[in-house]
Amino acid sequence: MSAITPIDIPFDKRHTCWFCGEPCDRYFEYHSQVHTPHPSLAVPACGECLTLAKQPTFRT
Incomplete structure (x- = not known):
């Protein structure tokens, strides 16, 4: 499996949590699984x- 590259993130949001908007330092x-269309x-x-x-996780 290859390493996952972070999505293209706007410069001013690179250290901001995409879930709550707080400062962050993690990813x-x-x-993706075999049966999901998402990359x-x-x-x-x-x-x-x-x-x-x-x-x-839940199966939906």
């Missing part, structure tokens, strides 16, 4: 939102 990485990606996320985003 939430979404790894793998990484977006900036703070520690609190990253913890919530990594909770068990």
Whole structure:
């Protein structure tokens, strides 16, 4: 599996959590599965939102 490259992020938002808007220094990485049309990606996320985003997934 290749490394995930963060999406093209506007310069003024590169250190801002995309979930809550707080300053951040981490990335939430979404790894696409075999049966999903979405590509793998990484977006900036703070520690609190990253913890919530990594909770068990639901099948919808």
